[in-house]
Amino acid sequence: MAHSQETVVTVIPPDKAKIKKLWMTALIMLVVTILEFIVAFTIPHEYKDLRVWIFITMTIVKAGYIVGEFMHLRYEVKVLFWSILIPMIFVIWMLVAFIYEGLAISSVRLF
Amino acid sequence: MASTTVATAPGRSAWDGGVSPMGVSYGKLMMWFFLLSDAFTFSALLITYGLVRSAHKAYSGAVEAFTFSPEYWPIPEKVYEAIPFFHGLQAPLVFVGLMTFILIMSSVTMVLAVEAGHRMDRVAVEKWMLWTILGGIAFLSCQAWEWSHFIHGSGGIGANLHANEYGPQSFAGFFFFITGFHGFHVFSGVCLNFLIYYNTVMGVYDRRGHYEMVEKVGLYWHFVDLVWVFVFTFFYLV
Numbered sequence: 001m002a003h004s005q006e007t008v009v010t011v012i013p014p015d016k017a018k019i020k021k022l023w024m025t026a027l028i029m030l031v032v033t034i035l036e037f038i039v040a041f042t043i044p045h046e047y048k049d050l051r052v053w054i055f056i057t058m059t060i061v062k063a064g065y066i067v068g069e070f071m072h073l074r075y076e077v078k079v080l081f082w083s084i085l086i087p088m089i090f091v092i093w094m095l096v097a098f099i100y101e102g103l104a105i106s107s108v109r110l111f
Numbered sequence: 112m113a114s115t116t117v118a119t120a121p122g123r124s125a126w127d128g129g130v131s132p133m134g135v136s137y138g139k140l141m142m143w144f145f146l147l148s149d150a151f152t153f154s155a156l157l158i159t160y161g162l163v164r165s166a167h168k169a170y171s172g173a174v175e176a177f178t179f180s181p182e183y184w185p186i187p188e189k190v191y192e193a194i195p196f197f198h199g200l201q202a203p204l205v206f207v208g209l210m211t212f213i214l215i216m217s218s219v220t221m222v223l224a225v226e227a228g229h230r231m232d233r234v235a236v237e238k239w240m241l242w243t244i245l246g247g248i249a250f251l252s253c254q255a256w257e258w259s260h261f262i263h264g265s266g267g268i269g270a271n272l273h274a275n276e277y278g279p280q281s282f283a284g285f286f287f288f289i290t291g292f293h294g295f296h297v298f299s300g301v302c303l304n305f306l307i308y309y310n311t312v313m314g315v316y317d318r319r320g321h322y323e324m325v326e327k328v329g330l331y332w333h334f335v336d337l338v339w340v341f342v343f344t345f346f347y348l349v
Binding site: 018 | 140150154155159163186229340341348
């Protein structure tokens with residue numbers, strides 16, 4: 001700027017539809033969390049596998065909303081989107097390998 | 112904010128230089144890749160928890176008859192069942208549910224601050240950043256109480272790195288390491304949020320002409336929330 005002056009900033013009025021969408025996303029996440037609590041207290045511990053799979057599915061749904069909507073990844077360029085998602089293959093690989101290993105350890109240890 | 116479409120000159124691809132192929136600024140792109148590496152760190156911690164847990168015996172008796180023993184991995188809702196000011200009341204997972212609620216709400220206020228930043232609305236950014244900082248501090252306070260309760264125990268010897276009333280020793284180790292590492296991320300996030308708030312109040316971003324720093328720190332803050340979603344599931348629910 002040629003001379004020192006208060007910076008003039010034009011404030012754009014809020015986009016009501018966009019803000020409403022953000023609150024809706026939050027509402028969905030709260031509902032999913034409440035559902036998780038209902039599952040935790042209604043489905044008995046005897047159905048352990050069912051409980052675990054419901055929890056994992058709901059967690060991935062919540063993670064999708066956080067990363068896709070809140071972190072805006074859904075709306076980014078495809079190259080960026082896949083650069084973040086594809087490396088997650090390593091996490092899945094590690095998960096499968098480590099849980100398999102853990103179960104193998106539990107079948108041989110004596111304590 | 113960077114446009115999401117990448118314009119290129121004829122005969123040149125987006126990767127020939129001069130444009131951003133990923134449609135985001137350098138700083139934002141590096142934040143994404145930092146978060147990716149941080150996701151690997153947390154995945155490694157949580158998956159190792161899964162390995163050690165699956166290597167231990169699971170409790171096989173009736174849930175009502177459950178008692179703490181180093182012989183088997185504890186049922187989480189039997190460990191986390193206390194809430195502040197109600198000593199002796201059994202309220203499984205209620206307190207950790209409150210913590211989840213606080214963190215999700217602070218994620219919403221953060222995204223509203225980012226949205227206000229896009230509109231160059233300084234007053235709204237200040238308001239939502241303050242709510243986000245408040246949410247972060249509330250979460251940390253809850254965690255401090257939870258740690259204190261976990262360490263002192265409920266009538267037993269409590270838990271530390273040498274003893275553990277709740278089950279196998281490594282259960283306490285993982286609790287301290289994973290929730291501690293996440294808690295430290297929350298603490299760093301609160302510091303960064305405060306820095307952003309301070310800069311906003313001082314008019315730094317108005318002079319700069321954009322509020323992209325709010326977006327970058329927002330990404331970090333949402334990531335902290337994302338990690339908590341996984342910690343909540345694999346540590347408290349499963």
